[in-house]
Amino acid sequence: MKLASWLKSNGISARDFAARIGTTEATISRLKNARAQPSFELAEKILEATAGAVTPNDFLKRTSSADATPSGDTSGLRVLLIIAGGIAAYKSLDLIRRLRERDTQVRVVITRAGQAFVTPLSVGAIAGTAPYTDLFDPRTEFDVGHIRLARDNDVVVVAPATADLMAKLAHGHADDLATAVLLATNSPVLLAPAMNPQMWAHPATQRNAQRLTDDGAVLVGPNEGEMAEVNEAGVGRMAEVPEILAAVERVAKPFGSKVLAGKHVIITSGPTHEPIDPVRYIANRSSGKQGHAIAQAAARSGARVTLVTGPVDIPDPSGVATIHVESAEDMLEAVTSALPADIAIFAAAVADWRTQKKVAQKMKKQADTKKMKLTLVQNPDILKTVAKGSDRPEFVIGFAAETENVIKAAKAKRRAKGCDWLVANDVGHARGVMGGDVNAVHLVTETGVEDWPEMGKHKVAERLIRRIADHLATDKETA
Numbered sequence: 001m002k003l004a005s006w007l008k009s010n011g012i013s014a015r016d017f018a019a020r021i022g023t024t025e026a027t028i029s030r031l032k033n034a035r036a037q038p039s040f041e042l043a044e045k046i047l048e049a050t051a052g053a054v055t056p057n058d059f060l061k062r063t064s065s066a067d068a069t070p071s072g073d074t075s076g077l078r079v080l081l082i083i084a085g086g087i088a089a090y091k092s093l094d095l096i097r098r099l100r101e102r103d104t105q106v107r108v109v110i111t112r113a114g115q116a117f118v119t120p121l122s123v124g125a126i127a128g129t130a131p132y133t134d135l136f137d138p139r140t141e142f143d144v145g146h147i148r149l150a151r152d153n154d155v156v157v158v159a160p161a162t163a164d165l166m167a168k169l170a171h172g173h174a175d176d177l178a179t180a181v182l183l184a185t186n187s188p189v190l191l192a193p194a195m196n197p198q199m200w201a202h203p204a205t206q207r208n209a210q211r212l213t214d215d216g217a218v219l220v221g222p223n224e225g226e227m228a229e230v231n232e233a234g235v236g237r238m239a240e241v242p243e244i245l246a247a248v249e250r251v252a253k254p255f256g257s258k259v260l261a262g263k264h265v266i267i268t269s270g271p272t273h274e275p276i277d278p279v280r281y282i283a284n285r286s287s288g289k290q291g292h293a294i295a296q297a298a299a300r301s302g303a304r305v306t307l308v309t310g311p312v313d314i315p316d317p318s319g320v321a322t323i324h325v326e327s328a329e330d331m332l333e334a335v336t337s338a339l340p341a342d343i344a345i346f347a348a349a350v351a352d353w354r355t356q357k358k359v360a361q362k363m364k365k366q367a368d369t370k371k372m373k374l375t376l377v378q379n380p381d382i383l384k385t386v387a388k389g390s391d392r393p394e395f396v397i398g399f400a401a402e403t404e405n406v407i408k409a410a411k412a413k414r415r416a417k418g419c420d421w422l423v424a425n426d427v428g429h430a431r432g433v434m435g436g437d438v439n440a441v442h443l444v445t446e447t448g449v450e451d452w453p454e455m456g457k458h459k460v461a462e463r464l465i466r467r468i469a470d471h472l473a474t475d476k477e478t479a
């Protein structure tokens, strides 16, 4: 059913529906009037909100072609496909064809075992370019070609992903072209496992799959069904080509297009450490996971990103200029040096206080001193300084970590700090937000409060970036 018809028959306005799924009224109007297609994720939300009445297919422009397989808009992407040695490798030929039909640049690496299933000749003929097979090929390695191969793409897809290749990747091996490229890439990695059900169910494979997911790879499938071997069925079948295409779109184009291209975004993340003496400091439980996820999402949306982070135990996001700082004063200095910017998002949990005295030597415990007094002074307010400063970015977002009266405090803070939006979250200890992987936030804007359901911090990041892009685009339209 068309979205417009569904809204009409249910008596729901575009505005209410937009609020329900966390987008803008302008976006819903564009979708209603078939002037735009939703991203995969937005289509999913609409599907959910309409209880399956409005499906992703309802947005597609129909073509007369017999094969109008709609899913997976991979157009404009540069895909590096790795074909490993599994029977499902024959399906990868079709995957290459479908990618090319969608104006997608495809380059292919075939493992040694993969060449027992598909030949470089047939892969090259379908891909329109010769596949890469050898790490030590002097024709491509004269300028360390495997690093170029790892970098010059938007997504690396492994289909089929064998048990063996997953084991190697989970353990950081790099003894052939496929694994060296997978280790060297900073692009998102999508794996389509395909193997015998016993192999898939084996605890070693399950451990490796979990490890790879924890490392940030995305898995599509495997599905349940008949295997190529006679009388073998179960979970282990490679995902079908349309599913892989949809997953490629989801992974490589989380925003549909480079929605923040040309923008400079400054993001702060993590805690700050305020020294008491050379060995002790005041800190908080922030892990930096949310701020780093926002930086990653902003970079994937095409923005130039400067991330200013306090001390954290997580890696720098790829494609982001990361500046490491310790204290609130350092963070403010790094942020102001990175200006001007179009957008600033202050997700760091900056310590409100620092010790008044800078002590050069470790403070010793005195046997007769039962109490110890530290005099604290207020740290600079980074959000307020930037939001009210002369070099203010066009759009400024603050974060508020609260343990009580979250919304009330957030509304007051938005006004007091002079930021455009405020993302509030309840960081009470029982909720496990600080350091955890999920977050349930409230977005306080100039017009109201949106309560977002609990979701992974990466999802919060993507949704926030999309929301910012939609807002700026609507602003431009109405200007």
Ligand SMILES: Cc1cc2nc3c(=O)[nH]c(=O)nc-3n(C[C@H](O)[C@H](O)[C@H](O)COP(=O)(O)O)c2cc1C
Pocket: 083, 084, 085, 086, 087, 088, 111, 112, 113, 114, 161, 162, 163, 164, 165, 166, 194, 195, 196, 199
């Ligand atoms: C006929 C045949 C079919 C195979 N099918 C699969 C498979 O579907 N999935 C898998 O993980 N391994 C499969 N294997 C085993 C892999 O080919 C083997 O583990 C190889 O070392 C994988 O190398 P690669 O990961 O470097 O491509 C198969 C082997 C043979 C001989």
